[in-house]
Amino acid sequence: MRRGSVLVPEGVQEETVVPMTTDGLGAWSRTPVLSLRQVTRRYRRVEALDAVDLDVHAREVVALVGDNGAGKSTLARVVAGVEQPDAGFVEMDGAPVTISSPGAAHALGIATVFQDPALCDNLSVVANLFLGRELRVRPGGPLDEERMVREARQILDDLTTGITSVHRTVNELSNGQRQAITIARAMITRPRVVVLDEPTAALSVVQTAEVLQLVTRLREMGLGVVLISHDLADVLAVADRVEVLRHGRNNGSFDAASSSQEEIVAAITGAPGARGRAFR
Amino acid sequence: MSGSQTALKEANRAAVVEVLRRHGGLTQVELAGATGLSAATVSNIVRELSGSGLLEVRNTVRSGRRAQLVTLAHRTGIALGVHIGLRHLRVAVADTRHEVLAEQTLPLPFEHRIDTTLDRAARLLSELLDRVGGDEEEILGVGVGVPAPVDASTGVISVPGIMRGWDDVAIGHVMTKRLGRPVLVDNDANLGALAESRLGASRPFQDSVYVRASFGTGAGVMIAGRLHRGFAGTAGEIGHVQVDPTGDICLCGSRGCLNMVVGAQQLLASLRASRGPLTLQDLVTLANDGDPGCRQVVEDAGATIGTVVAGLSVALNPQCVVVGGELADTGEVLVGPVREAIRRRVLPNHIAPLEVVRGELGQRAEVMGAVMLVLESADVPTTVLDVPALASASE
Numbered sequence: 001m002r003r004g005s006v007l008v009p010e011g012v013q014e015e016t017v018v019p020m021t022t023d024g025l026g027a028w029s030r031t032p033v034l035s036l037r038q039v040t041r042r043y044r045r046v047e048a049l050d051a052v053d054l055d056v057h058a059r060e061v062v063a064l065v066g067d068n069g070a071g072k073s074t075l076a077r078v079v080a081g082v083e084q085p086d087a088g089f090v091e092m093d094g095a096p097v098t099i100s101s102p103g104a105a106h107a108l109g110i111a112t113v114f115q116d117p118a119l120c121d122n123l124s125v126v127a128n129l130f131l132g133r134e135l136r137v138r139p140g141g142p143l144d145e146e147r148m149v150r151e152a153r154q155i156l157d158d159l160t161t162g163i164t165s166v167h168r169t170v171n172e173l174s175n176g177q178r179q180a181i182t183i184a185r186a187m188i189t190r191p192r193v194v195v196l197d198e199p200t201a202a203l204s205v206v207q208t209a210e211v212l213q214l215v216t217r218l219r220e221m222g223l224g225v226v227l228i229s230h231d232l233a234d235v236l237a238v239a240d241r242v243e244v245l246r247h248g249r250n251n252g253s254f255d256a257a258s259s260s261q262e263e264i265v266a267a268i269t270g271a272p273g274a275r276g277r278a279f280r
Numbered sequence: 281m282s283g284s285q286t287a288l289k290e291a292n293r294a295a296v297v298e299v300l301r302r303h304g305g306l307t308q309v310e311l312a313g314a315t316g317l318s319a320a321t322v323s324n325i326v327r328e329l330s331g332s333g334l335l336e337v338r339n340t341v342r343s344g345r346r347a348q349l350v351t352l353a354h355r356t357g358i359a360l361g362v363h364i365g366l367r368h369l370r371v372a373v374a375d376t377r378h379e380v381l382a383e384q385t386l387p388l389p390f391e392h393r394i395d396t397t398l399d400r401a402a403r404l405l406s407e408l409l410d411r412v413g414g415d416e417e418e419i420l421g422v423g424v425g426v427p428a429p430v431d432a433s434t435g436v437i438s439v440p441g442i443m444r445g446w447d448d449v450a451i452g453h454v455m456t457k458r459l460g461r462p463v464l465v466d467n468d469a470n471l472g473a474l475a476e477s478r479l480g481a482s483r484p485f486q487d488s489v490y491v492r493a494s495f496g497t498g499a500g501v502m503i504a505g506r507l508h509r510g511f512a513g514t515a516g517e518i519g520h521v522q523v524d525p526t527g528d529i530c531l532c533g534s535r536g537c538l539n540m541v542v543g544a545q546q547l548l549a550s551l552r553a554s555r556g557p558l559t560l561q562d563l564v565t566l567a568n569d570g571d572p573g574c575r576q577v578v579e580d581a582g583a584t585i586g587t588v589v590a591g592l593s594v595a596l597n598p599q600c601v602v603v604g605g606e607l608a609d610t611g612e613v614l615v616g617p618v619r620e621a622i623r624r625r626v627l628p629n630h631i632a633p634l635e636v637v638r639g640e641l642g643q644r645a646e647v648m649g650a651v652m653l654v655l656e657s658a659d660v661p662t663t664v665l666d667v668p669a670l671a672s673a674s675e
Contacts, residue, residue, distance in 0.1 A: 059562075164299075164306065165313025205403040206411075209386035216387060220565070233396055236389030237367070240557055255557070257390055258545065 031094040033058045033224045034110065034193045039088035041074055048074040050248040051088065056193055056224035061215060063239035063256065064228045066268055071248040072228045076197050080112035081105035111186035112195040117178045121171040125163060126152040128170055129185050155184050159217055176207025183214055193224040200234050212238050232261055246270055292317055296325050297352070304382035304411030305351040326350055338413055351412045352381045357658070358414050360422040361650030362401050363468055366495040369397060371404045373412055374651040378479060382408040394446045402458035419461045420658040423650030424451060425468035427496060429514040435465035438512040441531050464653050468492065469516060471649025472639070473500025474507050476602045478652050480640035485599040491589055493581070493614060494605035495544040495560060499589065501596060521588045538588050542581040550577060560606055567610045575613050582614040586621025593626045593634060604639035611638060
């Protein structure tokens, strides 16, 4: 999996195994929907990301784990278009892209849900979902409330969030439901890749169960999911693959269905010899 | 005219019951939002169904205001069910009529830890109990199913090595300490057998076998309407019957066990080169979507499982074999080859042929069996209310 320090030429794929996609049977896509190649990001003398590689395929949950300061959130910000890499490049469907702004990320089909749910407490569920992206009857015309309600219901049902009414104000909801709303909000733009930064932090166990099922649901809908979390038990429960970051560098790639927690903890903490088993 | 109105009323009632089952307890305003029914309709249905004892209304607080919480009725007690699988934890809170008041599923990691998992099970249960407005005193007991043979008297896994890190832990004791109520531990296939024979596909039969085809394969045996566990709880452990004398060594120490041939890892490994890394759920979904490779994998697994179940059936002569577990979600893709393999080998019977059918309770079978275990051990009336709304609402 590790490509050392050599840049992999565009179009050359090392994967010998192909993940399943939703675009019809027989169409097994070898190309990751999103890949980071040798992405580097420096803050003054700190290398937050040092030549990091990351592939995300359609219908795949990739967990990104690591200690504080390992570069997880920096990577999320790069993918979200909030920060620009100093070196390396990003590809979508194998073609190089520039994520110059959050708007560009949305246009490319990348949605990022950051750690603290940025919701307006005094607004309804539907108003929050469409905040800043309100649908109108015609361009410049009045708001198309009916359609927004309909689409909000559709998205919440697709995600099986169990949120009962789209008209309730957000401050009436539980933390788990608020997290579900932020994820649903990301779905409004119909993304292909969703990055979730610590989605289960500060949730009760029932709410954690709801969010983890939501992640599984996103995968079933054919999305590529990057799941960033401290809680190994949570990420291992739903991830297909676990990528470990340590001091801004890749430190191993693990198959979630057969790797033990000890192996992954060893890679996170940098135990000698712990570099992760090759996966794929 | 009146017929369609009755049907509409029935459908509205079913909608209310179903929504309550999903959410535990809701206020009437929330019920209206969740069902899409008008406040007046909801109010009428709640009055009607609480009058007939199906729903309960109690005081609660929502958004700082007093409100009325509507739940499914559980005045005669609550049974808690837990099913610990290899990759998920499912819990259910049920009343004495085996109606599920609230349930939740938590995905679990590969080789999940006993301490974390039991802790999460206890916390899930107490949170769901709060949701349905239940008290600790109402709990009749807790049933726990695990994917390994269990010595029922001690609640300890009786064959070491099958679940890494779970050996020698008195699961019942740990859970009793947490929840303060009696805890019964059993094998998950046994619980599936119990549930299907009381509430599901093998209800009409006294002698039946339940086969659970999941990450591993197991079976539960009902003889004369009672669960047959065997001396140390290992009856029906078909996952450890040898099917390949030259096969790989199993966790149990034997060579070529059924689980080493049709276990999830083996099935998925055979698809890896052509289909990429899949989960068991992907395999089921693709088989149902008609993917020929995935169907073949499931069919072959069914034929192999069938040969082993055939041996069990010759020994036990059951009236019915029920097939459950995740792989049974492919329906006849799995059940067909199981049936064929069994019928080919079991002695033909002139009175009634051995029936091989898919389970009726789906993924809920094991957790419902855990509930049944509690209800049958507790001395309570367990009448089943014949309300069409409930029958149609259950999965």
